[in-house]
Structure formats: structure tokens, C-alpha cells
Amino acid sequence: MKECYHNIPSPSYVMEETLLRRNLELIRCVSVEADVEIILAFKAFALWKTFPIFREYISGTTASSLSEARLGYEEMGSLTHTYAPVYRPDEMEEILRCSSHITFNSLSQFDHWYPTVRDYAGHSISCGLRLNPEYSEIETDLYNPASPDSRLGVPLADLPDELPVGIEGIHIHSHCEDDSHTFARSLGVIEEKFGRYLERAKWVNFGGGHLMTRKDYDVELLIRLLTDFHHRYPHLRVILEPGSAFAWQTGPLITTILDRVTHGGVTTLMIDASFSCHMPDCLEMPYQPVIRGASMVQDEEHAYGPYRVGGNSCLSGDVMGDWYLDHEPVVGERLIFEDMIHYTTVKTTMFNGISHPSIYLLHSDGTPELLRAYGYEDYKTRMD
Known part of the structure; x- marks a missing residue:
């Protein structure tokens, strides 16, 4: 990272x-x-x-x-x-x-x-x-x-x-x-x-x-x-x-693993973002997102897994997987989804009252500038 x-x-x-x-x-x-x-x-x-x-x-x-x-x-x-x-x-x-x-x-x-x-x-x-x-x-x-x-x-x-x-x-x-x-x-x-x-x-x-x-x-x-x-x-x-x-390829979506849930032999990494709300094209289109440092194929470099990734909405299908990592993932570490600038911010929803991720511009000198943060008022005023 x-x-x-x-x-x-x-x-x-x-x-x-x-x-x-x-x-x-x-x-x-x-x-x-x-x-x-x-x-x-x-x-x-x-x-x-x-x-x-x-x-x-x-x-x-x-x-x-x-x-x-x-x-x-x-x-x-x-x-x-x-x-x-x-x-x-x-x-x-x-x-x-x-x-x-x-x-x-x-x-x-x-x-x-x-x-x-x-x-x-x-x-x-x-x-x-x-x-x-x-x-x-x-x-x-x-x-x-x-x-x-x-x-x-x-x-x-x-x-x-x-x-x-x-x-x-x-x-x-x-x-x-x-x-x-x-x-x-x-x-x-x-x-x-x-x-x-x-x-x-x-x-x-x-x-x-x-x-x-x-x-x-x-x-x-x-x-x-x-x-x-x-x-x-x-x-x-x-x-x-x-x-x-x-x-195209101008920046990622940064997320964090908040929980690990294992049921029916499947371990799901629960993150603080949603595929349905924040990455809708990943569910609509026949392709998978790319997670930095992960692979959808198990090999010598990516020997841990598979892990499913789950979003934080209550939609049952708000999941994307399955992934292999080069280490055992833990709660609190970040998952970075590559190439998440186009067709994301323009299509996000506040389903479930889930806030949009913040939007940052990372300047050429490495300085991050907050362009927009979202909260309760943004959700409430949508239905004002």
C-alpha cells in the first residue's frame, strides 16, 4: 500500500x-x-x-x-x-x-x-x-x-x-x-x-x-x-x-476488513463498503474487481484462501469472491479495490442508509485533498 x-x-x-x-x-x-x-x-x-x-x-x-x-x-x-x-x-x-x-x-x-x-x-x-x-x-x-x-x-x-x-x-x-x-x-x-x-x-x-x-x-x-x-x-x-x-486506472477504493464470518465452509471478509451501493458495475457486469495483492487463482504466491468478500448492506447478494491472498487476513487490515473511479461515484446509492465513501484527490506531490465526505444529512435530505 x-x-x-x-x-x-x-x-x-x-x-x-x-x-x-x-x-x-x-x-x-x-x-x-x-x-x-x-x-x-x-x-x-x-x-x-x-x-x-x-x-x-x-x-x-x-x-x-x-x-x-x-x-x-x-x-x-x-x-x-x-x-x-x-x-x-x-x-x-x-x-x-x-x-x-x-x-x-x-x-x-x-x-x-x-x-x-x-x-x-x-x-x-x-x-x-x-x-x-x-x-x-x-x-x-x-x-x-x-x-x-x-x-x-x-x-x-x-x-x-x-x-x-x-x-x-x-x-x-x-x-x-x-x-x-x-x-x-x-x-x-x-x-x-x-x-x-x-x-x-x-x-x-x-x-x-x-x-x-x-x-x-x-x-x-x-x-x-x-x-x-x-x-x-x-x-x-x-x-x-x-x-x-x-x-481509467486513476485510483482505487480503500476499504477495511471489519469482521470474518465462516459458515458452510466459506469464510467471508466483511468490509466497510458495499458492492451493491458503491461498486454496482461489479455486480452488473460479467467481470470481477481487482483486489491489490490478491488473486482469484491459488498459486505459490497466493496460498491462503479462498475468501469471499462481503459488503456492509443487508442485500444477500452483496458479495464478491472468491480470493486467495499471500497471508492470513485479519480484522482491521485494508483491502484495496483497484480502478474504482469510473462508473462508481456516479452510480452509488444510499440503500440501507449506508453513506458513500469519502472522495479524495491525491496530488502529484503525495498530498491527499478531501473533496467530499458524506453523512446522515446527505441520506436524510435525499428524501426531504
């Missing part, structure tokens, strides 16, 4: 500035070399107290709700690219105030709202339409936005011969933590299906899921794909809006 972690209480999310800047440098490099705009998607990461760091590298954000649009406009300091599956009438005026782009999920939504957007007096807003390419290599249905029966986006069969007057951009999202080879294949499908619409649009947004900061990601291929696309469609402004790529 890093020595600087000893001064951080448990449970806490810890974002490391050095790791964040590493990701931001790479993303800015792709943006410059490929001549594309890469904007931050709040659905994966929205720690606005870190935005001063982000503003050194990017200027744009993408929102899918009024609250996200306000966050981008008021805290990042720029108008947002906004897309929502459906827009609420009581929120639209405020969304327009915060947005430079409004993308519609259906032709009926566009027809309903276009006069409002066109006549908005505050500033110019560009309208887009989300399309469904009906092609995706995402294996988990819960995260697949491009299935033929998806409610997200308009499939080719439902499109008119020409884009409706007022539609300037095309939005297509069909990836989830994918590599550039997958993007190459989906790009071929997109051009084959929607080429004539790309010819007449002003911008195209290829959505999120481009995990360019992952260690084995072929960044050079991504740059080549985008550069070649520019040559074929020189009139198009190209936008990517990853979320996970910004916060």
Missing part, C-alpha cells in the same frame, strides 16, 4: 492526479493528431472539483440530463453537447441555456422540439439525430445500445431519404470499453449504412466506449482511422465522447 494512503480514512475513493494527467495527456494527443474533438461524458465520471485539471487538456463535455448539462456549463465553463433518450417539457428551456448541441433520439422528438430550439434566443444551437447502426460487438445486453430492438437511436429502415431540415449532425453510439479494432469494423458498417447522410451533415459524434487509455489499446490505429475518415469526409467535424477513458 502506498504510504500516502495511510493518512486517508476508510472507506474512500482516491483519485491520483498523476494517473489522471497521464490519461489526459494521451487523450489530448489523440485529439490533436487526429484533428477530432474529444469531450468528457459525465455518465462515467463527474467529479467536478477535478475540472480545473481537466480544463488544462479539454474544454468540452457531454450531458444526458438537465443536471449534467448544468454541471458542464456551470462548473466546466462551456456549453455542453446534450443527448437524452427523451426530453421533459419542464426542463427543456434550462437545457437549451446550457447546451451548444442538442441531439434527439427519435424523429418524433425532433419534430416536437425543433421549433423550440430554432427559435431559442439565447445562442445558436446545433441539432443532431441519434442513429442506430444495428451493429455492436458488446456481449452484455444491459450495455448494448445498438441491438435491432433498442429504444436508442433511429435505424436505417426508419430514416427518410434526406436528413430533415434542421438536423446538422449525426450521433452514433455502439461501443462499451472497446478497442480501436472494434471501432474499425463498426466504422465500416456506419459508412456503408449511413454514408449518404454523412455527406450532408456538418458533424458526426461517434459516442463513447473508446477505451484509448487502456494499456493494450492500439492508439495509432485509432488515429489512422480518424485521419482516413477525415480524408473521406473533409467537411465533417468529428467528435468522440468517452467517459471511462478519462478515469
Whole structure:
């Protein structure tokens, strides 16, 4: 465990500035070399107290709700690219105030709202339409936005011969933590299906899921794909809006073992955090988290176990296992869950009245800064 972690209480999310800047440098490099705009998607990461760091590298954000649009406009300091599956009438005026782009999920939504957007007096807003390419290599249905029966986006069969007057951009999202080879294949499908619409649009947004900061990601291929696309469609402004790529591998969740419970031959290490409340993707997605110093395979280095890890909510399924360690774990020691910054703080709940872990920013000089701590009032005021 890093020595600087000893001064951080448990449970806490810890974002490391050095790791964040590493990701931001790479993303800015792709943006410059490929001549594309890469904007931050709040659905994966929205720690606005870190935005001063982000503003050194990017200027744009993408929102899918009024609250996200306000966050981008008021805290990042720029108008947002906004897309929502459906827009609420009581929120639209405020969304327009915060947005430079409004993308519609259906032709009926566009027809309903276009006069409002066109006549908005505050500033110019560009309208887009989300399309469904009906092609995706995402294996988990819960995260697949491009299935033929998806409610997200308009499939080719439902499109008119020409884009409706007022539609300037095309939005297509069909990836989830994918590599550039997958993007190459989906790009071929997109051009084959929607080429004539790309010819007449002003911008195209290829959505999120481009995990360019992952260690084995072929960044050079991504740059080549985008550069070649520019040559074929020189009139198009190209936008990517990853979320996970910004916060990927930027810090852990620190927890503490509070008890050991053995029943039916299974020993469970009870921690002061919850998978259900604080690490929901670990239950939703078909992958296990990574615990520092532990393995899911018994070997010479990890000879103790197996141990199941249990969360502190009363949900029966709030468990994750089974793990082997290099020592006999004891009450009071810490378990560190790696890569717990993206899709955690934005999805946490206070089920059972369990408080969120604190959030820390670990500065490059090793100094921890508390960004947020939670308590009873946060739980109570949720239902105020």
C-alpha cells in the first residue's frame, strides 16, 4: 500500500492526479493528431472539483440530463453537447441555456422540439439525430445500445431519404470499453449504412466506449482511422465522447476488513463498503474487481484462501469472491479495490442508509485533498 494512503480514512475513493494527467495527456494527443474533438461524458465520471485539471487538456463535455448539462456549463465553463433518450417539457428551456448541441433520439422528438430550439434566443444551437447502426460487438445486453430492438437511436429502415431540415449532425453510439479494432469494423458498417447522410451533415459524434487509455489499446490505429475518415469526409467535424477513458486506472477504493464470518465452509471478509451501493458495475457486469495483492487463482504466491468478500448492506447478494491472498487476513487490515473511479461515484446509492465513501484527490506531490465526505444529512435530505 502506498504510504500516502495511510493518512486517508476508510472507506474512500482516491483519485491520483498523476494517473489522471497521464490519461489526459494521451487523450489530448489523440485529439490533436487526429484533428477530432474529444469531450468528457459525465455518465462515467463527474467529479467536478477535478475540472480545473481537466480544463488544462479539454474544454468540452457531454450531458444526458438537465443536471449534467448544468454541471458542464456551470462548473466546466462551456456549453455542453446534450443527448437524452427523451426530453421533459419542464426542463427543456434550462437545457437549451446550457447546451451548444442538442441531439434527439427519435424523429418524433425532433419534430416536437425543433421549433423550440430554432427559435431559442439565447445562442445558436446545433441539432443532431441519434442513429442506430444495428451493429455492436458488446456481449452484455444491459450495455448494448445498438441491438435491432433498442429504444436508442433511429435505424436505417426508419430514416427518410434526406436528413430533415434542421438536423446538422449525426450521433452514433455502439461501443462499451472497446478497442480501436472494434471501432474499425463498426466504422465500416456506419459508412456503408449511413454514408449518404454523412455527406450532408456538418458533424458526426461517434459516442463513447473508446477505451484509448487502456494499456493494450492500439492508439495509432485509432488515429489512422480518424485521419482516413477525415480524408473521406473533409467537411465533417468529428467528435468522440468517452467517459471511462478519462478515469481509467486513476485510483482505487480503500476499504477495511471489519469482521470474518465462516459458515458452510466459506469464510467471508466483511468490509466497510458495499458492492451493491458503491461498486454496482461489479455486480452488473460479467467481470470481477481487482483486489491489490490478491488473486482469484491459488498459486505459490497466493496460498491462503479462498475468501469471499462481503459488503456492509443487508442485500444477500452483496458479495464478491472468491480470493486467495499471500497471508492470513485479519480484522482491521485494508483491502484495496483497484480502478474504482469510473462508473462508481456516479452510480452509488444510499440503500440501507449506508453513506458513500469519502472522495479524495491525491496530488502529484503525495498530498491527499478531501473533496467530499458524506453523512446522515446527505441520506436524510435525499428524501426531504
